[in-house]
Amino acid sequence: MSVRSLRGRVAVVGIGETRYYKHSQSPDAEFKLALKAILAACEDAGLDPREIDGFASYSDDRSEASRLAAALGIRRLRSATMQWGGGGGGCCAAVANGAAAIAAGLADCVVVFRALAQGQHGRFGQVAGIDSVAGEKAYLMPYGVLSPPQRFAMRVRRFMHEHGVRQEAMRAIALASYHHAQANPRAVMHGKPLSAETYDASRWIAEPFHLYDCCMENDGAAAIVLVAAERARDFARKPAYVLGAATGSGHRAGAAPHNAPRYGSAGFDTVAPDLYAMAGIAPADVGVVQSYENFTGGVAMALAEHGFFAPEEANEFLTLDNLVAPSGRLPLNTSGGNLAECYMHGFELVLEAVRQVRGTSTSQAARSDVALVIGGPMVTPVSDLLLASENVL
């Protein structure tokens, strides 16, 4: 019996996305956006879409696998997986689930995707049409804790308090995303640079989050094509191999309301060690990171939990110079990410990691043969993905 691992067994051979829109501005229906992204990913791979035999997604994506299979006329559907949990916590887990289906022989060609049209289905940042609430929301919403920034600000405040982390560390994360978005024509914030002064002067959403600490809300879709590693070189593009993946959360991370034992945390205390163990690498081997920014503070906590610095070192490490491609210590969110490229629920980060491994990013990192994606700080479950070029295997 071989070691149970995804390391080197599956590769990303195609990526595709729609145009990215501000929320409510997509002229296309959400399902049509999903179809367009999937076809774009197949075209990138040089793959007949009818060869797809599996779909994987997360966060209760509404573009259901069987409808996609019927719409695309695929020959047979063999794998259809949905990762439990909300937010971007599943953006890497969906890739892991699709890859696991291939590694286990349940499918040969899995498309992993996320499609969102917030204008058609309601925004994450506004609450409307709810008269009464039960369960976790009942302990929060009557007190005005309604939207994601309000739900997560107290975690970040606690982290800042415990480790002496300053607002400037959060600011550096926002500045890095906007810096990289200026080179990326896909980015919604392309042509809209952000300065430290503008960040400082921006309004508070929920202290300690300024406007620019918060992700955008967008419409669009993004998809990747996964195949077994043995077939990866048959396709048009340079493969990006799955080096490692891990999902989940630590002890009672889901204890509601706000009763997780590790509170000032992004939730990777058990997940990051699993990731590095599967990949057989250390944090120092990672050349470039895409880290899901619902809020900048979540990125700060997540990077610490992945071993790039101790929480007490956050102020020194998190500077703009350290976070920009090509030669910062740790180029971060090189497409602009959720803050400045597109809030594609983190799936745009997976595509960007593939570009880094291929060498086709608009902000290419000097070291990009090992690219990390961190999905969904402060939610549960969270997930991680490491992609690598063939020479690393």
Place this chain on the structure above:
Amino acid sequence: MNDTTPTRYLPPGLPVPAPESDGLSAPYWSGLREGRLRVQHCAACGTWQFGPEWICHHCHAFDPPWEDVAPRGRIYSWERVWHPAHAALKGHGAYLVVLVELPHAGLVRMVGNLLGDPMQEVRIGAEVEGVYEHHAGAQPPFSLLQWRVHTEDAR
């Protein structure tokens, strides 16, 4: 201090809390209406648990009993909210949310508003006491538990 404030901290129109259809949290919500704060306290192993669950997370005894606890604690974290995420809050201005831990109940935590000036300086670790906020006219009627800085700790 188990007193009651006649006013509401936030304007009406926010979602009204109710127990789940399976009744899990009903003793908590009925307790607040009576001016009592109830937390699950496992009879088998003594573990405190909040929010409620059908089982004790430590020893797996079912249906941990509810126990009245004093509504006091200390601020574990806080936020000042500025952006209104609900129509009822438009034009209201900033408000304070605190996460309060209860040292005498296993350090369980509760979310509430911090009464007083929304621009007051908030200190993690400050002692706070609970204030019941009754919404008798709501459909269905409910009560919230708010917090204010303990007088000796007030600035």
